[in-house]
Amino acid sequence: MQVKEEKPDAGTAAERPRNQTEVFAVHGADPEVLAYAMAKYSRSALSMKESLREISSQRAEQFLNTFYFQYGHRSIADLAHLAFAIERLSLLAAIVLVDEQRWDGQERSTRYQNFRTSGWYLPDFASDTASETEFKAGIDSLFAAYHEVAEGVAESLKRTVAKPEEMKPEAYERTLKARAFDVARYLLPLATNTSLGQIVNARTLETQVSRLLSSPFAEIRELGEKLRVAASGAAWNVRAEEMAGVQHEIRKLDVELGDRTSALLMREVKVAPTLVKYAAPNEYEIRTRAELRQAVAELMSGEAIDAAPVVDLVEADPSLEVELATTLLYGACHYPYRQIQKRVAALDEVRRNEIIALGVRHRGRHDELLREFSAGQALKFDILMDIGGFRDMHRHRKCTQIMQSFTSLHGFDVPEGLAEAGLEARYSEAMTAAHAAYEKLAAGPVPEAAERAQYLLPLGTRNRSLFKMDFAEALYISELRSAPQGHFSYRRVAWEMYKAVEVRHPALARYFRVTDVNEPVDLLKR
Known part of the structure; x- marks a missing residue:
């Protein structure tokens, strides 16, 4: 044309x-x-x-x-910017959905809403009724513990935190309840339903749909198809009923004019019928991910996972080639970056380049490179934190983030406030049981057993992710996320990021305006 x-x-x-x-x-x-x-x-x-x-x-x-x-x-x-509401999807699917570097949106908050009544996603177990029964029992157990901890911590806070005279009772109750939910959220399974809204451009939507359709999770593949259909079909019009009423009134006065206004006011609007119609599973990503999993399994050959701190500021890679190969393998396993880096650096140049070549072997004409190829940033933080805290850190899109898959291998975190409420033993019991159920289901012989089992993992489960960034982003995250009103989980991570920079670059640490997370916090001013 x-x-x-x-x-x-x-x-x-x-x-x-x-x-x-x-x-x-x-x-x-x-x-x-x-x-x-x-x-x-x-x-x-x-x-x-x-x-x-x-x-x-x-x-x-x-x-x-x-x-x-x-x-x-x-x-x-x-x-072309498009607005979508995505409702009643699992927390696991939401994490995958929003994993876009060009993304704007908001999700339901675990701080201000009780998720016990949200419902949860049930994977398709087909004829495996025994696994389905065990899965349901695990979910019910976690929600019971969530309710018990939320109620118990709230009551404990009421006993220990006095209400100031100038503070309204409803504000006092709301603040303490938010703190209790901050603690209880660690018990929410990844199957828990949430809802979110997103505003993305059509290019991001196309790549998002393609990525979702390429997922090993059935729910996420279905979600990708629903997004594609929503973009191609008629959008929901917030003014539809009002317009229909106006059109009806016009038609009563003048039939011909009413028909003309109907064509204008009541027409269907399709937000992106052309731009997403060819979105399909990305064979480049599917095949490459599988080959990288095999490559890292061969390289590490069953080596035990090294112990690692919450935040590890990794030293500079010996070369760009070492960084690329290490990062490609990092997202395909559960090892720390430093441990993989050591093995990759010891390889000869030919073998190292073979790993990098895996990342582009199946790339099609219009495929963007995998995110792992975003390399060269000065600061690389290998972070091991609870999944709930990661969901908050996940919002920082100016840095490159590489997630590892969810697992029980790294154990779980214990939130603040449990010991004071006398609930630490109850919490640990629930978390341990959930991890044991996950491991049993993940070892099943049926297809997608490992994926279905991950829905049982609670948000308190520790998981590893790599954050690559420049100095300005490290300063921004450390300052913002260490603030007193933040969640205690990511406050600790932000503080450790700052401390790591202080050790490595002491002359630059003076420019960070961070809040010492070891100082007491007035809960009523959060």
């Missing part, structure tokens, strides 16, 4: 007034139509208003089919 070039009249150009910049917001255009109109700035002299008046959904689809799919102009999709 050719885009007609509109050229200004050379004879009148000099007579045009200058310095008349116009700025206006645009409302009411379908996302793909708006993306086409914005793309036309590079191909036409028409103004935005002129472009939007002449563009139809059909013309936008024709344009996108040509320039987006045939010519690979994927930047056009950056111009």
Whole structure:
């Protein structure tokens, strides 16, 4: 399809007034139509208003089919921003869903909401009724412990934290309840239902859908398909009932006018029917992940996992090649970065390059490189923390994050406040039982046994992730996440990040405006 070039009249150009910049917001255009109109700035002299008046959904689809799919102009999709509500998905699926570096959204808070009534995701156990029964029993046990701990910690806080005279009773109750939920959330299984809203551009949506469709988890693959269908089908219109009422009133006065307004007011809007229609499972990622798992298993050959601190600021890699190979293997196993790095650095150049080549062997023409190839950052933090705390740290998208899969291998964290409430033994009992049930189910012979078992892991389970960043991001995270109003889990991680930089770069540590997490915190000022 050719885009007609509109050229200004050379004879009148000099007579045009200058310095008349116009700025206006645009409302009411379908996302793909708006993306086409914005793309036309590079191909036409028409103004935005002129472009939007002449563009139809059909013309936008024709344009996108040509320039987006045939010519690979994927930047056009950056111009179409789409809002989605994703409700009643598991916490596990939510973590995977939001694992995008270009993502904006909000999820239900475990601090301000009671998740006991949220419901939970039940994987398909097919005819394996024994495993399904054990899974359900494990979930019920964790929710019972969650309720007991939330209630117990709240009562303990009421006994030990006095209400200031100037504080309203409802504010006092709400603050203490939030603290109790901060503790109890460690017991929430990854199967727990949550809800979130996201606003992403169409390019991010396309890669997100493709990534979800490539998941080893059935729920996540289904979620990817539902996102694709939601983008291709009719969007929910918040004004639909109101518009229908107006249209009905108009039609009572004038049938012909009512029919005309119906076509305008009641038409279906499809937010991205063209831009996501070819989203499919990513064979590059699926095949590469499998080969990397095999490669790291061969390299480490059953070696025990080294003990590691909560935060390990890894020394600089001997070379970029060592960093790339180490990072590629890191996401395919449960070993610390430092332990893999040592083995990779000892390899000869040929073997090391073979590992890097695994990361690109199956890459197609339009495939972006795996995130593991984002290398060269000065600061690499290998972090071992509870899954709940990671969900908060996961929001920092200016850094590169590589997650390892969920496992019970690293044990679990014990939150603050349990001992004071006399609930530490109850908590440890529930966590230990959940990990034992996970390990039993994960060892099952049926397909996806390991994936289904992960839904039983509670948020208090420790998991490993790699955060690569520059100095400014390390300072930002340390300052923000060490603040007193934050959750005690990530406050400790932020503090340890700062302390690690202080040891390695003492002259730079003075620029961090962190809060010492060892200082007492007034819970009522959180």
